[in-house]
Amino acid sequence: xxxxxxxxxxxxxxxxxxxxxxxxxxxxxxxxxxxxxxxxxxxxxxxxxxxxxxxxxxxxxxxxxxxxxxxxxxxxxxxxxxxxxxxxxxxxxxxxxxxxxxxxxxxxxxxxxxxxxxxxxxxxxxxxxxxxxxxxxxxxxxxxx
Amino acid sequence: xxxxxxxxxxxxxxxxxxxxxxxxxxxxxxxxxxxxxxxxxxxxxxxxxxxxxxxxxxxxxxxxxxxxxxxxxxxxxxxxxxxxxxxxxxxxxxxxxxxxxxxxxxxxxxxxxxxxxxxxxxxxxxxxxxxxxxxxxxxxxxxxxxxxxxxxxxxxxxxxxxxxxxxxxxxxxxxxxxxxxxxxxxxxxxxxxxxxxxxxxxxxxxxxxxxxxxxxxxxxxxxxxxxxxxxxxxxxxxxxxxxxxxxxxxxxxxxxxxxxxxxxxxxxxxxxxxxxxxxxxxxxxxxxxxxxxxxxxxxxxxxxxxxxxxxxxxxxxxxxxxxxxxxxxxxxxxxxxxxxxxxxxxxxxxxxxxxxxxxxxxxxxxxxxxxxxxxxxxxxxxxxxxxxxxxxxxxxxxxxxxxxxxxxxx
Numbered sequence: 015x016x017x018x019x020x021x022x023x024x025x026x027x028x029x030x031x032x033x034x035x036x037x038x039x040x041x042x043x044x045x046x047x048x049x050x051x052x053x054x055x056x057x058x059x060x061x062x063x064x065x066x067x068x069x070x071x072x073x074x075x076x077x078x079x080x081x082x083x084x085x086x087x088x089x090x091x092x093x094x095x096x097x098x099x100x101x102x103x104x105x106x107x108x109x110x111x112x113x114x115x116x117x118x119x120x121x122x123x124x125x126x127x128x129x130x131x132x133x134x135x136x137x138x139x140x141x142x143x144x145x146x147x148x149x150x151x152x153x154x155x156x157x158x159x
Numbered sequence: 160x161x162x163x164x165x166x167x168x169x170x171x172x173x174x175x176x177x178x179x180x181x182x183x184x185x186x187x188x189x190x191x192x193x194x195x196x197x198x199x200x201x202x203x204x205x206x207x208x209x210x211x212x213x214x215x216x217x218x219x220x221x222x223x224x225x226x227x228x229x230x231x232x233x234x235x236x237x238x239x240x241x242x243x244x245x246x247x248x249x250x251x252x253x254x255x256x257x258x259x260x261x262x263x264x265x266x267x268x269x270x271x272x273x274x275x276x277x278x279x280x281x282x283x284x285x286x287x288x289x290x291x292x293x294x295x296x297x298x299x300x301x302x303x304x305x306x307x308x309x310x311x312x313x314x315x316x317x318x319x320x321x322x323x324x325x326x327x328x329x330x331x332x333x334x335x336x337x338x339x340x341x342x343x344x345x346x347x348x349x350x351x352x353x354x355x356x357x358x359x360x361x362x363x364x365x366x367x368x369x370x371x372x373x374x375x376x377x378x379x380x381x382x383x384x385x386x387x388x389x390x391x392x393x394x395x396x397x398x399x400x401x402x403x404x405x406x407x408x409x410x411x412x413x414x415x416x417x418x419x420x421x422x423x424x425x426x427x428x429x430x431x432x433x434x435x436x437x438x439x440x441x442x443x444x445x446x447x448x449x450x451x452x453x454x455x456x457x458x459x460x461x462x463x464x465x466x467x468x469x470x471x472x473x474x475x476x477x478x479x480x481x482x483x484x485x486x487x488x489x490x491x492x493x494x495x496x497x498x499x500x501x502x503x504x505x506x507x508x509x510x511x512x513x514x515x516x517x518x519x520x521x522x523x524x525x526x527x528x529x530x531x532x533x534x535x536x537x538x539x540x541x542x543x544x545x546x547x548x549x550x551x552x553x554x555x556x557x558x559x560x561x562x563x564x565x566x567x568x569x
Binding site for chain 1: 180181504505506507510511514521522524527531536537565566567
């Protein structure tokens, strides 16, 4: 059923055991994003070192999709350089906009392909993108320092 | 008082013949957001476009006459429905526009020495216009607080509504909590200091008998689409002497008396507030909607919702880990119930319920200060109407219990 395509086991795992949740006290950039339609909020701290994401931490409230998505994203980008992370981000955004027609490139997106089902539920795409957009904003802000 | 024949009424609503998510019966518990439409309302719009369409109040031809007549009969229906005079009914595109109209029209009448009083449970549509009016004029915005039970705290009423208060804007029934506010004390105090009372009646006009004279208020706003009417039509009712005194908000065609290149004078109310060709088909549809509600009887609708609301609260209360956000007693409360359920986020619960064909609202319900105050980032809301019955409540309860199994015990 469609619901199981949305709530894959890996999503519920990340939701119950979120990665990199809890804000680190040092960072180059801190951003706060909200989803005004539902009240979900995220604060994300990012540290860059020589063009690489050396640290990323976050805290927030939200549904399983938004929380799992930011957890998966954190796992994916930490340790990568900004350009490689950008490829992941673009690939994820493309997947979310695919209206259920794409399954996602597992080599690039790894666990994030489990969120492919979200693209069939227009109201939930913003949930899945909340943390990713916060990350994008934080990179911009940290790079401009 | 005979009870409503819900099964028979549901036959008036074509949408209940469709199914949801692979053949599930539609369980519609989101009437607080918008109501479904009976065939008579759909027909009224179709008939207007098929037979009478022309620009009302313009043109010297038969169709223009018929369009004007259709629109003005709706104005009479609205006036009768609210217990007001026909010239006190202003058609807008939404309740939001009605409230903004007032907030803009009052701009030149409010100074920095004045205060405006709202409540913590306002929908954004009855908060932000006043917040911004205060910002424009330098006036002070004050508000009644909400207690943990979801009722207004009136203990500070004399300190909130004071000699400098010009406007008291308050919701009749909370769209989140279902709380029906005690207007009598607030109206009495407001009038004692010479303030006007503006009632956001979006969640009360569709659900209970309303008489503006008995309520002794000064303005009332509601939207058609929550009262089985079309989208795109709202109503502002105002006391005639106040409408007469207020300057217009939107300028343009048909709201004028005379115009030169450098000046203009205004038509009498309500025309003064109705610039541009109105949403005629929707206004006609609203007339059909209020006729439909009157035929059922607003008192019957109210009693049905209170009874069904009590059943909903009783069944929700029996679920472990479920917290009702708002009053648990049916006294002064309607059939809108918000709740949280353990650690299951409302979005996830709503998604699971949707998969069972159950439509609920999730989020902060355009009342963010309220949900923040009550310490819940988001809630799930079930809002009842006369076309709901116990089977809808039972389906919701079964859905919530199913969600607990699906997502793991809360």
